[in-house]
């Protein structure tokens with residue numbers, strides 16, 4: 604037995620049929636349904652202001668400056684090297700949303716949400732906030748209309764080259780992107796580790812696994828597992844600095860390559876997270892086919908997309924399918940047709956952790972249970 608099967612644990616998992624795909628991406632959460640329409644729309648229309656305010660606080664390290672207690676705006680502005688009245692307005696706006704709290708005399712303190720902007724807090728979202736607000740990324744979202752009009756990636760329109768070559772040529776932006784991906788992974792990791800039983804897998808490959816936080820978490824929870832982290836060369840260079848990778852060096856290999864050409868062969872488990880949605884049909888199928896080609900016949904594959912159904916808008920899953928960075932959103936139906944010809948069938952599962960629901964899709968070789976996150 605060398606396949607991984609989803610655990611039927613009491614963490615309230617439930618099967619969701621493939622046919623609900625559409626609902627998974629378009630059903631509004633309960634919060635959305637209960638909000639007055641003008642409130643809902645105003646929140647969305649002005650949402651970019653909130654994102655920039657969080658970005659400014661994250662970039663300036665305000666939450667880190669408040670780690671050992673409340674500080675006045677004057678002290679914070681001095682430490683960050685910025686204009687005090689302008690910083691005050693941003694912090695007051697954030698405090699009105701529960702990110703920071705204001706005491707008398709323009710003194711600010713941390714809150715649970717602000718703590719997540721600290722660079723050292725478990726589950727920190729600081730890097731994600733920085734990634735979303737950096738000028739080179741912000742401009743791309745400002746060209747969403749271009750993508751909708753042309754079906755082409757706005758990234759190339761803005762930067763003159765595609766997103767991953769851009770990161771290869773811009774180490775600072777690449778570092779921010781990879782740390783942001785790690786932040787996003789950290790949101791999903793516990794649910795993945797709890798949701799699936801990896802006990803049948805001897806070697807697990809994470810295809811385009813970034814800096815390896817998902818893979819190393821799965822390996823730490825499953826000490827029998829060997830891991831292979833696969834990504835492009837400059838990302839693997841960054842992964843070498845990951846303390847979790849260093850700690851697991853005796854059973855984790857780092858491999859570089861191009862998933863459009865080939866992927867590491869012969870493992871009995873493959874996972875991919877936040878990959879397929881980046882590519883158009885042709886390229887998505889190339890990746891999936893390259894994995895299918897080298898899988899052991901009894902291997903399992905996972906693909907994952909984090910989606911918090913009960914989060915307020917914008918829903919991370921549906922918005923990540925608005926492709927401004929890479930190519931047009933790929934068509935799941937066509938993946939299913941091609942892969943089913945190669946013996947793979949698709950299933951879907953959800954796992955609930957606290958108030959968040961995570962969706963996983965998995966593909967299995969006919970007759971064998973297998974996982975795709």
Ligand SMILES: C[S@@+](CC[C@H](N)C(=O)[O-])C[C@H]1O[C@@H](n2cnc3c(N)ncnc32)[C@H](O)[C@@H]1O
Pocket residue numbers: 767784785788810811812813814833834835838860861862863875876877878
């Ligand atoms: C959206 S990130 C996801 C990273 C990671 N799986 C995660 O969820 O944090 C996409 C990843 O695909 C990698 N990638 C892009 N093009 C690639 C290629 N041609 N071959 C291998 N990896 C590639 C990027 O370097 C990046 O790490």
